[in-house]
Amino acid sequence: MAATAFHPFSGAIHGCCSDSFTKRGFESFSVKFGSGLRGSAVCVISLVGSERHSGGWKLNGVQASSSLTSVAEPISFPSNKDTSDSRKKSYEAALILIRHGESLWNEKNLFTGCVDVPLTKKGVEEAIEAGKRISNIPVDMIFTSALIRAQMTAMLAMTQHRRKKVPVIMHNESEQARVWSQIYSEETKKQSIPVVTAWQLNERMYGELQGLNKQETADRYGKEQVHEWRRSYDIPPPNGESLEMCADRAVAYFTEHIEPQLLSGKNVMIAAHGNSLRAIIMYLDKLTSKEVISLELSTGIPMLYIMKNGKFIRRGSPVAPTEAGVYAYTRSLAVYRQKLDEMLH
Numbered sequence: 001m002a003a004t005a006f007h008p009f010s011g012a013i014h015g016c017c018s019d020s021f022t023k024r025g026f027e028s029f030s031v032k033f034g035s036g037l038r039g040s041a042v043c044v045i046s047l048v049g050s051e052r053h054s055g056g057w058k059l060n061g062v063q064a065s066s067s068l069t070s071v072a073e074p075i076s077f078p079s080n081k082d083t084s085d086s087r088k089k090s091y092e093a094a095l096i097l098i099r100h101g102e103s104l105w106n107e108k109n110l111f112t113g114c115v116d117v118p119l120t121k122k123g124v125e126e127a128i129e130a131g132k133r134i135s136n137i138p139v140d141m142i143f144t145s146a147l148i149r150a151q152m153t154a155m156l157a158m159t160q161h162r163r164k165k166v167p168v169i170m171h172n173e174s175e176q177a178r179v180w181s182q183i184y185s186e187e188t189k190k191q192s193i194p195v196v197t198a199w200q201l202n203e204r205m206y207g208e209l210q211g212l213n214k215q216e217t218a219d220r221y222g223k224e225q226v227h228e229w230r231r232s233y234d235i236p237p238p239n240g241e242s243l244e245m246c247a248d249r250a251v252a253y254f255t256e257h258i259e260p261q262l263l264s265g266k267n268v269m270i271a272a273h274g275n276s277l278r279a280i281i282m283y284l285d286k287l288t289s290k291e292v293i294s295l296e297l298s299t300g301i302p303m304l305y306i307m308k309n310g311k312f313i314r315r316g317s318p319v320a321p322t323e324a325g326v327y328a329y330t331r332s333l334a335v336y337r338q339k340l341d342e343m344l345h
């Protein structure tokens with residue numbers, strides 16, 4: 001049975017639009033064809049009980065068709081925020097970040113960097129669990145890295161979202177791609193979430209370590225040297241990127257393409273990687289280059305920020321979809337969840 005990409009609304013025609021399988025569709029697909037699913041991705045990073053350690057933040061939680069040029073302004077579907085919200089001067093928006101679920105090379109303990117490998121079965125399960133945790137938090141736009149492990153994580157997480165909007169990958173890599181992937185129904189657009197993929201959100205490029213086993217590398221170069229490559233701020237691995245170099249591109253992309261969406265009141269999710277997300281969190285939390293060194297992210301667990309009046313407030317990890325705490329943070333999140341309850345009951 002071929003997997004189906006299920007449109008929960010009008011059974012719209014796909015054509016060249018790239019959307020996502022449902023969980024059922026993915027299960028039948030992965031049973032038959034393995035998990036080489038092309039999808040698009042979302043991110044939520046969690047600070048579960050995070051506290052500032054002497055050396056920086058301990059994160060128990062965790063924390064997109066690649067375009068080699070920065071993505072053209074995404075065609076964002078009409079915002080679904082009601083007009084009263086949009087007239088509010090002090091916009092408030094949810095920012096959800098997540099590191100991808102476990103990948104096949106994480107499982108093999110190989111340096112991955114910008115090599116494009118899929119999730120393991122465990123990584124798939126982590127993504128679905130993450131989706132449950134954020135299933136009541138509003139999402140108007142999704143940004144992902146250009147790598148499949150982050151994109152799979154996002155698409156699988158969105159299968160759990162209660163609003164049931166369909167994430168649709170924006171194809172701006174050429175004029176033909178943009179024209180051929182147009183959606184011609186306003187109603188279908190309203191029930192869709194634009195997904196922008198950007199190489200700038202990719203994992204740091206690990207240079208000549210990519211594909212090497214982390215333990216063998218330590219045996220070959222020494223534990224201290226490998227730790228320095230992995231967790232220093234400005235020392236790159238051989239012919240690779242340092243965290244600082246990764247931050248230069250990832251944070252620049254965030255401030256140029258993502259922050260304006262938040263400032264306009266759009267709720268955003270980002271799907272990315274351990275180091276590109278450490279760089280973004282360093283910006284959001286104003287961490288020093290020393291503090292960010294001890295910032296560690298696990299795979300597939302959510303974190304929520306609230307942007308209010310241009311400031312980012314870290315709100316920890318939605319541990320469960322009904323966790324009262326998350327929705328107590330802001331009125332708009334509580335109202336959104338209440339509307340979902342009314343719509344679905």
Ligand SMILES: O=C(O)[C@H](O)COP(=O)(O)O
Pocket residue numbers: 110111112113114203206230273274275
């Ligand atoms: O790219 C990789 O190997 C991992 O995603 C991150 O690796 P690190 O934790 O060694 O930076």
